Amino acid sequence: MDELKGKTIILGISGGIAAYKSAELIRLFKKEGAEVWVVMTKSAKEFVSPLTFETLSGNPVYSDMFLDSSIFNLQSSISMPHIDLAKRSDLFIVAPATANIIGKFANGIADDLLSTLYLSAISPVLIAPAMNNNMYANPVVQENIKRLKGFNINFVEPGFGELACGDKGEGRLAELDTILSKAKWLLAAKKDLSGKTVLVTAGPTHEAIDPVRVISNSSSGKMGYAVASAARRRGAEVILISGPTSLPVPSGVRFISIKSASDMRREILKEVKKADVIIMTAAVSDFTPENYSEKKIKKEDTEGITVKLKKNPDILSEITSKLRNTQSAIRNPIIVGFALETDGIIKNAKKKLREKNLDFIVANSINGFGSNQNKVTIIDKKGNLYDIPQMSKDGVAEIILDKIVK
Ligand SMILES: Cc1cc2nc3c(=O)[nH]c(=O)nc-3n(C[C@H](O)[C@H](O)[C@H](O)COP(=O)(O)O)c2cc1C
Structure with a gap:
């Protein structure tokens, strides 16, 4: 199936250990024919260098909202990334999504490029949380997720198993195949139950x-x-x-x-x-x-x-x-x-x-x-x-x- 072919995916990457897995995710999306633009939070850059994602996606990686506009214009046709990227997007995915970014999305906080982009996105949104099991189980995190689901935001639930911190529990980034199939699911134009x-x-x-x-x-x-x-x-x-x-x-x-x-x-x-x-x-x-x-x-x-x-x-x-x-x-x-x-x-x-x-x-x-x-x-x-x-x-x-x- 060609659900991702010719589609533009904005991939938000926030600051968790699982950020390295986003590299493989970009490869999977590209293999399906999608164009990928990466937006990283400041913390994400502590985990993986933007250069990795830039090389894999073939596009500049965005992170700062207030860059010298001449640099933007030199790098690409994008001058206001929080608006221009949102307009281009067929699907906005955040993987991995930290407890912090989920909390910001759920409460309308827009204090960096990724959270501002989320507010201006008009395409479907897919969030793949990844964090320590106790963080994931924290009622405030669960409440934020529930709130976002109420706004029709899609989630790929985290998996259960060994976590980077050595603990075992629910919080691992979902399998990349699961994220890929959910992305395809969201972009599929199948309306085969209309009228029923x-x-x-x-x-x-x-x-x-x-x-x-x-x-x-x-x-x-x-x-x-x-x-x-x-x-x-x-x-x-x-x-x-x-x-x-x-x-x-x-x-x-x-x-x-x-x-x-x-x-x-x-x-x-x-x-x-x-x-x-x-x-x-x-x-x-x-x-x-x-x-x-x-x-x-x-x-x-x-x-x-x-x-x-x-x-x-x-x-x-x-x-x-x-x-x-x-x-x-x-x-x-x-x-x-x-x-x-x-x-x-x-x-x-x-x-x-x-x-x-x-x-x-x-x-x-x-x-x-x-x-x-x-x-x-x-x-x-x-x-x-x-x-x-x-x-x-x-x-x-x-x-x-x-x-x-x-
Ligand atoms: C080594 C290390 C690993 C971390 N892993 C995670 C994680 O998997 N999930 C998470 O929600 N936060 C994790 N954090 C905490 C976040 O990096 C922190 O909350 C940060 O403010 C998130 O910023 P961001 O949401 O803007 O990326 C980790 C921190 C460190 C130092």
């Missing part, structure tokens, strides 16, 4: 025991949000019905927030007739407490409690039987279910696919819960199995949508 309505369910449900206690599960909602945002990017009208999560709502989707399985059922039944595609990623609780206490159950009043659970309605079966059996149904939507099992994953997923009359089922292991990555097998109704290698949930979302479009 895609209904996505995501997240866990909360089944209340009393006003403060719930039974739930550890679904993060990340898979469903990735599907919703990819479908939107591919031109679909998207309705996202989500249980409680801490994720920012993907921009451009119609968002319906629910708590319990019965809320989920009610909202799906309201929306389902509009959908051409239904993707049920939510981890809806199979059970709910038989009794709800209007008042908080006090520990002083009891030595212990027994919560009796009853089965929740099977929403997927209900909607498939409704939609498949309605002669007058305007649409016969493509319905995709998810199956999460601890054992017999494929066997159980196939059974669910058959019994619930689905078009596809996505079987995933418990390891994907809460993680940014997923390892899934997609099974279609003819029984064909597609083993997808472990990859980001954004990548998995694209592959699911590719199958649906096909």
Whole structure:
């Protein structure tokens, strides 16, 4: 595919150890036919010499906002780099992105060339953070990332593993191939879902025991949000019905927030007739407490409690039987279910696919819960199995949508 051919990429490099990896990234982008302009922060230059990037990109490297304009004019046609570079850019990537530059972007601080360029960029933005695991886990860093995601800024989540400082954890710059494929993904002009309505369910449900206690599960909602945002990017009208999560709502989707399985059922039944595609990623609780206490159950009043659970309605079966059996149904939507099992994953997923009359089922292991990555097998109704290698949930979302479009 030629997504990067003839495209101009502005590559921002900030001051972390992973700055040396940007050299290889430039090579990969150039190999795909892109033109690359590098902007370095002052700290980045402590790690790698601009000459390396200048040589690899074939373009001058920018770093200072207030250079003698005669030098600029001699070097290139660029006279105001913070504006001119932004105008040229098809994609603005920052890799590696330090905690500092992420914080500046999230708060509109423009005190150097890279942060000023970010504010004037009109192209899509892709950020690949890299830092020590404790820095990455710091709530303020997480809050800044969440804020930027809310502004529709794209991220390549860092990987887990050995860090330059010797620690182990989440914070390593994502694999360069992952950054490359996300860049291609952003530049792909694929609008193959335009005119279609895609209904996505995501997240866990909360089944209340009393006003403060719930039974739930550890679904993060990340898979469903990735599907919703990819479908939107591919031109679909998207309705996202989500249980409680801490994720920012993907921009451009119609968002319906629910708590319990019965809320989920009610909202799906309201929306389902509009959908051409239904993707049920939510981890809806199979059970709910038989009794709800209007008042908080006090520990002083009891030595212990027994919560009796009853089965929740099977929403997927209900909607498939409704939609498949309605002669007058305007649409016969493509319905995709998810199956999460601890054992017999494929066997159980196939059974669910058959019994619930689905078009596809996505079987995933418990390891994907809460993680940014997923390892899934997609099974279609003819029984064909597609083993997808472990990859980001954004990548998995694209592959699911590719199958649906096909
Ligand atoms: C040896 C060394 C390695 C560093 N690695 C990182 C890193 O990987 N990620 C990060 O966020 N900050 C890292 N820092 C801290 C940043 O360089 C520092 O916060 C700096 O102000 C970032 O500036 P910039 O965002 O303008 O590039 C490192 C500092 C040193 C001295």
